[in-house]
Amino acid sequence: MFISKMKISNFRSFQKETEFNLVRGINLITGLNGIGKSTILALLTNSTEFKSTNPLEKPYLGDAFRGEFSDVILYDEKSDNYAKNSINKPKSVIYFEDRPSTNLGQYPLSHTYKSSLSSTKKQVTSHKKLKLTAQLLKDIKKDNSFLQSSNQILVKQINKKEIPRFRFLPDSRTINGKQTRAKVTWPTLYLGLSRVYPTGENDSAEVKEIPSDTFLSDLPQIHKNILDEKFELADVTTNSIKGSDAKKYGSGIETENFGALSNSIGQTNLGQILLAVKSFERLKSSLGGEYFGGLLAIDEIDATLHPAAQNELLKYLYDESQKLNLQIVLTTHSLSLIDFFYDLKSLKKNDDYLQVLQLDYKSGSNDIEVVVNPPISRYTNVLTKRMGSLTPSQPKVKVLTEDDVARWFLEKLFEKFNALSSSSHLTNLKLLDVSLGWENLLKLINSDYEYYKNMISIVDPDVSEEKINAKSFEYIEKFNFNKSGGNLFSIPGEKSIENIFYDFIFSESSNKMFEQQKLRNQNITRDMMKNDLVENKELYKDKKNHGNNNFSVKQWYKHNRDLMEYSFDFLFEVNKEDYFKWMSKLNTSAKTISSLLKS
Template identity: 25%
Template sequence: MPAKKPAAEPVNQIPLPTGKSKKDLGLNDNKNIPIYSIAGIDIDLFRSISKQQIKLGSNITVLSGRNGTMKTSLMGLIAHPFTSEASDAFEKPLKTMLSEVFKLSPTHDTADYNYNLILESGNGEYIREPVRIYWVGDKTNRHRVVVSGSEKGDGNLTYNTSFLNLKRLYPLVDANAKLDTNNVYALSAQEAKELKDFYETIFPSSQYSSFTGVYKAKYKTTFAPSGSDVKYDWHSISSGEDNLGAIFNRLLGFQRAFQKGQKTGNGILCIDEFESSLHPVAQIRLFNYLYSWSSRYKVQVVLSTHSLGLISDIYSKHANNMAANRVSVNFISKSLASKGNIPILHNPPYHLAYKELTLEDPQQAAEARRIKIFCEDEIAVHFAKKLISSQRILKAVDFHSTLDPQNPTPGMSYTELKPLVSTCARFPVLLDGCLVLLDADVPNAFTSKIRNKDLFLVLPDDDNIALERRIIAWIINMDNGDPFFIKFGERDKFLDSFKQSGLESLTISDIMDEKVVSISKCKAWAVSDISKFKQYITHYCSKLSKKDEFVNSFLTAVNRLNSQLGIPEI
């Protein structure tokens, strides 16, 4: 049967490893625990999230959801319980204080918040480190964050972490930043080469010959294009270029901390509002760059985004990485919240992700888009519709039997389709977002020359003959007592109508042979009563063995076209 609509609930919600305490593993001091990676966090309670988990990918983790779903705060929970000596290119500590990420309210955040870090510590072992956040109102009027507890050896773990919020970076014009004219924070030749490659990869340009540091204590640490090739000075760089410089500054901090041959992990880089000031294509380029970079320097990247284009590309291009947990997508779902608890969905089906970000039912989106389907004539359109039959699929497509809506005699022969499809095989943009259904009698010599096989499907027939010829042969081949003749009239009446239309022979072997019975005579019979002929097609489709195979191929083609627009599968 054709593929069914995805279930309404996410699948494969596999829990994080439980993990053991450090004492169970014979470890005493958090500062000396070897960390190979962070598997995720297991949240007991944090604000309106209870008994939920965030699972981190070995390379990149994506947090997404609507505004007000605490994505930034959750990234803070991931990045905060660590400390390190690493610093960025401007000698500023990589470590970001929790207070720089989000503020806890003395009025509303008075409950005890508890979650557990799940750490991979080598040899297949996982450590479960509890973290408690609580309000101390009677003494210091502040929140405390306690890792493990208050015994000797407890406290922050040693691991490189950094949190970068692109949306909240101070613009250059507001930061009163200045150039590093004395090269106090100079890059090595290799680092300068990597910075140039980074910019050219994300924003391809021939103007990035050199860069200079731009900084303002506590507000701005970035790099700006400089040199004779640049058409503007550092004051005028775009916010996207500014953000790229800020990102590379953090990347460089992790790179400098990395030791060749290092077995343990090198840290976590959190980037909030990932898509800020970036063109959709630049977002995808940056994601792919970070994916490769994360493997090279053993850094897990965690990013938050609302970008449907990026999410769509991840599901389309990184499906294998998602399955292997190299890329992990976590949706904080307001639409599935129950009793005040917001669930976190790990790698949910794309149609759920789409609905979370657009508030639009995927089926309605597909119906609004409606893929154009071109057929040879109205008979082929009717045949295709009866084969498909599913209203869910038919509402998402729009059938055409002519390229000219003003044509008084709609329909195209395959010889008319031939230059169209052949041209589009060379210039596929002309049929972008469309699908051609060819009749079964189109010669293989024609279809074999079409390079892009995704542009067309062939209507099903066991012997690759035209539908009009097939229906005649099918009727003649049926026994006189078949229910078809009870419904539409006796068999002899049909034989007579065939001869009246000029068929040269009523023998099955002759009807199947174009040299004996011409297709023009078969078509003449079909159009003599087109309404009745369509009824015969409907009856024939109910008996056709290849129906399901064709429908699945058709649905696959439509979903492929929709996926190019970020629309979920039907």
């Protein structure tokens, strides 16, 4: 089971209803500070819980698989003071998929949670200075030797203070014929790494060894691999650390040379993550067929970890997510981690297990939009936009193309490259809205080499090097056709862009595309497309050559533009290696020319 969708409304930055989907594997949420990333984690982990008296079904750190909303979100009287019966009370709706086939009442399709404000009394300890005469203080010291150096005496006072209790409570639902307001029974854990206090900030700390078991036997090795630590695995123990402040807890490893209290914050954070994952592993073993996965939320996973360690940890979490049917939701500000995440996504080719969500403000408003798998350049631009003049802009390199079809295709290709490369210079390319046949385009750039050497020209895929050389243009050779750092390129392929799509759609290469639910819902199949060619043959005739009854692939492409938009991603995946190799060369040219223009 996993949480497939979430809606939030009337709460903090999510005043307008905001809806987004989650994948069953790893969801990486990024965005500016204060935009609502932690709010999402708090609401997600508040929605379910799993309690058990069986020690094997409890986390290694903690008493139950649950997220405490109050540990993340504190009540703010100014922003959270809603009338008790207000119709605009903060609300979240959680949607579940792949629910267990038994007892569906316990596992609803969706569950709604609304804010609730009450109060509770908390024990507060204070110290009051006793008002004593000099003689009385002297007499007290005389009878209590440990007070000899004291100039005053404090008396401990314990009082009850009423504090607000702000929660999100589930709506009532029916389970086995009975009404209940219980949360959905499903294990969840929340780790707020940026909120972990260094052990040294406690007045004292209690260290206890966590007894090793089958599940923890490889934890020291995993810990060592991720952080590239230099210790021997023999005699390594894993310890829990509980500070004098009850909420300050963590973990640490102990070796022959150093103890748990000497662990860095990064080591402590990693220990907590690994123990959380191991908790789910132990739970799965204990529950057997009654285990339906779980949710692990980690706030600011990059906090205190070296970039190389972040990457190794991400690979580990991906593998464990699949093994344990564990849905993981992470937040980060790290550009290097986002970059690596996209590399991993490209390598694994598994969109069901890897997704980036960027939170941003809609243009001209304070409303939140959620962008799915944005190009890295988008997030970088958001950051640099806030930095203003601190980041110098790069000059745009002008690009000549044959027509609007080529420009659309190139924009789609560049978007893919920008999303997977942290060093893309294709964002500095400006596709000019000028249409020229390839021969006229070559004549133009050949007419003034000194001027056009600081521009890039891209011709269609059906323009080969042989065709170009046959024209014997004087300066064309200087443009270094299809070479890194060159100025003249042809889009990969041997046919026109329209023919490339035509061949793809009517070949077995597009099988995966036609299997998608979206096309099936519209009854779009390859056979239907073939019938369409016959039924609409008049529509697809060559309109430019009167009296010509021949089929025109350009007309077919024009009248099926929506399908071309949809099929691009699938066409790209089939030819990804060739496209990336070509765009890498183009990227070098964009970088070189942009630097020349800047100088």
